[in-house]
Amino acid sequence: MTRAVLLVTHSGRAEAVHAAEEARRALEDVGLTPVDESDRAGAADVEMVVVLGGDGTILRAAELTRGTRVPLLGVNLGHIGFLAESEREDIHEAVRRVAAREYDVEERRTVDVRVLRPDGRVTTGWAVNEATVEKADRARMVEVVVEVDGRPLSTFGCDGVVMATSTGSTAHAFSAGGPVVWPDVDANLLVPVSAHALFARPIVVGPASVLAVEILTRSGAPGVLTCDGRRKEDLPVGTRVEVRRGEEPVRLARMSHAPFTDRLVSRFALPVTGWRGRGPNGTSSRLGGATPEPGPDVPAPGYDA
Structure with a gap:
């Protein structure tokens, strides 16, 4: 029976392309079948996704494989790579351990996102790291009311509000001044960005809590919802964004x-x-x-390509 491994890489970077070629040869040497992203639909029994890049590429792989239980193994070619398990020089050892099934699978919780617009339309989304409500106009703040479990917490003008998972605490939320939360902590974070308010501190809530951010009518300035720095959606004035514990986790292969x-x-x-x-x-x-x-110098955490 063919054992197929999907390769996901940042095709715009020469280093990533070279690493993908090396990984492809290493997979073939141990009897595994490498599958490119373009061939994924025709691949049978993909048992692993090997991701060559930074955290941004891993987030893209999570998007590609959403709805499956296929684990992701990240090989770090970015700057920080919190989600990655191996480094560039360890590709051959990583492939050997994939072939021998010498790895564990760790499930990371996601968040589900629900957007309710003033015209009654409702859309949904999801994120591994965070959902961020940001100002749409660089010259104007967006005024919001922040809510936890159906109760208002505070109102302020700001550049944005980050609602993150524990996994995402070291990404955008960290850059905005949020705490580092160990990934096994079942919690969500809310971190205001450049808020004009006396009380605009990061908060951490339990797994059953629902976070919400509503763009106030008096704001006059619309917003933008960004999920994992990848998927964007315009938010007109009066829109409400709810974030709750996700139903579907992301599975990461761990060798250490x-x-x-x-x-x-x-x-x-x-x-x-x-x-x-x-x-x-x-x-x-x-x-x-x-x-x-x-x-x-270590760059500010974010989305390595």
């Missing part, structure tokens, strides 16, 4: 059991030299010696 703390330290190049703590087994895990050579 390293804690999320280590991922944070690695991705943000955080200084931990001199730590004298102890690991979970009680043994000393002091991080001593010289710090690694600094690399390029």
